[in-house]
Amino acid sequence: MNNILIKYIPESSIDMVLYLIEQNNFNLKIVNQRQTKHGDFRQLPNGKFQITVNNNLNQYQFLLTLIHEIAHHITHQKFGRVQAHGKEWKTVFQHLMLPFLKPEIYPKNILPHLANYLKNPKASTDSDAKLSLALRNFEADKGKEFIFSLPVNSLFLFRDVVYKKGNHRRTRIECVSMNNNKVYLFNQNVEVELLKI
Incomplete structure (x- = not known):
């Protein structure tokens, strides 16, 4: 497992991650990229537990996703069926992530954003x-x-649909679908293909 993890997470985090894997009984499966999620946790029909993480994530995304999913597993073991990202999961996730919040693991340009996110993780x-x-x-x-980097009124392609970028709201961007003329709200960090006309 050590040899596999070194390809995916920061080297200085390996011992802590191995400890979490050994303490919690689950299979870790590294899978091809999925469009809708970075990872997931589930109980298999045979009763065993499995965590999957996408193989295309950089080491910092991979580590955060893995701990996120381990938190689901521990929450399930401790509390049974509760809201997926409810208060129980948030508390477990915060507790698990705390030891990883150091500059030997996460670069200084990521740490403040990560610490802020962990105050109320989504x-x-x-x-x-x-x-x-x-x-x-x-x-x-x-x-x-x-x-967020495109000029207003730019046309772009997202999931095979053409949109026109509109106004910024507080945290989202209004975009009009050229298919049905409806306005959709996009996160600022969505990756799109700019159409040059």
């Missing part, structure tokens, strides 16, 4: 635009751009 780290951008080192995937 279901997805992508819902916190500042943390999401810091985790990705402010670099979009090849051939894509972050929606």
